[in-house]
Amino acid sequence: MSETAERELITDFTDVSMDDLKVKHDTVQTKLTGQEENELILSAYVARNSEVFPKVLELHVDNGSTIADVTYGKGVFWKNVDLGDYEVYASDLDPKKSPSGHSVDCRNLPYEDNSLDVVVLDPPYAEGFFRKNKEMLAGGDGSHQQFRESYSNGEVLDTNGSKYHQAVLDVYYKAGIEAHRVLKEDGTFIIKTQDEVSANTQELTHIQITNFYEGELDFYTKDLFVTVRSNKPAVSGMNTQVHARKNHSFFMIYEMDTNDPVNVLYND
Numbered sequence: 001m002s003e004t005a006e007r008e009l010i011t012d013f014t015d016v017s018m019d020d021l022k023v024k025h026d027t028v029q030t031k032l033t034g035q036e037e038n039e040l041i042l043s044a045y046v047a048r049n050s051e052v053f054p055k056v057l058e059l060h061v062d063n064g065s066t067i068a069d070v071t072y073g074k075g076v077f078w079k080n081v082d083l084g085d086y087e088v089y090a091s092d093l094d095p096k097k098s099p100s101g102h103s104v105d106c107r108n109l110p111y112e113d114n115s116l117d118v119v120v121l122d123p124p125y126a127e128g129f130f131r132k133n134k135e136m137l138a139g140g141d142g143s144h145q146q147f148r149e150s151y152s153n154g155e156v157l158d159t160n161g162s163k164y165h166q167a168v169l170d171v172y173y174k175a176g177i178e179a180h181r182v183l184k185e186d187g188t189f190i191i192k193t194q195d196e197v198s199a200n201t202q203e204l205t206h207i208q209i210t211n212f213y214e215g216e217l218d219f220y221t222k223d224l225f226v227t228v229r230s231n232k233p234a235v236s237g238m239n240t241q242v243h244a245r246k247n248h249s250f251f252m253i254y255e256m257d258t259n260d261p262v263n264v265l266y267n268d
């Protein structure tokens with residue numbers, strides 16, 4: 001019989017103080033030193049994309065890797081990355097944002113099959129950027145012009161016939177298929193996304209995309225980072241609030257490697 005089991009069971013609590021029952025932290029937790037704590041990469045940060053993206057690379061991408069950022073935008077992700085550590089290719093649908101000056105659609109990339117270690121994807125995540133009427137584009141009232149400029153070129157984007165939230169998903173799905181083609185067998189696919197409420201419906205975009213990537217493309221979902229913005233999100237024309245206003249977004253990390261664990265899919 002073990003020592004613990006031999007101990008007398010206490011049924012009379014008159015001599016037992018609360019302090020006797022308190023779990024002593026240092027007996028059950030391994031404490032990290034201050035330095036270890038600083039080095040540890042966490043799953044959530046109140047920080048900018050440019051601060052979180054280097055951590056994603058540090059944890060998931062080897063130095064010397066070949067990386068294609070296929071929605072380069074203003075290159076914010078790379079602001080705090082030493083470009084000498086990787087071989088980076090960058091492109092965007094908007095030729096003004098493509099460092100080469102060429103318009104490159106993330107759904108039709110100019111790379112060979114099985115040629116890249118990493119693909120980075122961050123297309124417009126909100127259905128407002130795909131609206132047919134230019135006046136109705138997100139940020140179209142002039143108040144969020146800078147935001148709009150970062151996310152689209154201010155033009156209605158080609159959605160191949162899809163509308164609203166489905167148009168958002170469509171780009172992620174088609175770009176995912178294309179990333180799968182150009183990635184090496186052990187490649188890593190990093191995406192940035194944010195959930196949205198569209199037509200009064202909660203759309204958990206990061207889950208919808210993950211279901212497609214796991215179910216249709218056999219990606220393994222290796223990690224998820226949450227980025228929480230430090231300032232308040234913009235509010236326009238709010239009546240009665242129905243859903244929590246989103247102030248967080250995700251970096252999702254998917255792996256091609258067939259030796260990786262497999263996600264369990266629940267189908268019924």
Ligand SMILES: C[S@@+](CC[C@H](N)C(=O)[O-])C[C@H]1O[C@@H](n2cnc3c(N)ncnc32)[C@H](O)[C@@H]1O
Pocket residue numbers: 070071072073074075076077078091092093094097104105106107122123124150151152153157171
């Ligand atoms: C959220 S911004 C990207 C921001 C970028 N990650 C950065 O660090 O600055 C979205 C970008 O996707 C581009 N885009 C939209 N549709 C695209 C497509 N089909 N192929 C490539 N780029 C696209 C837009 O022009 C825009 O620059």
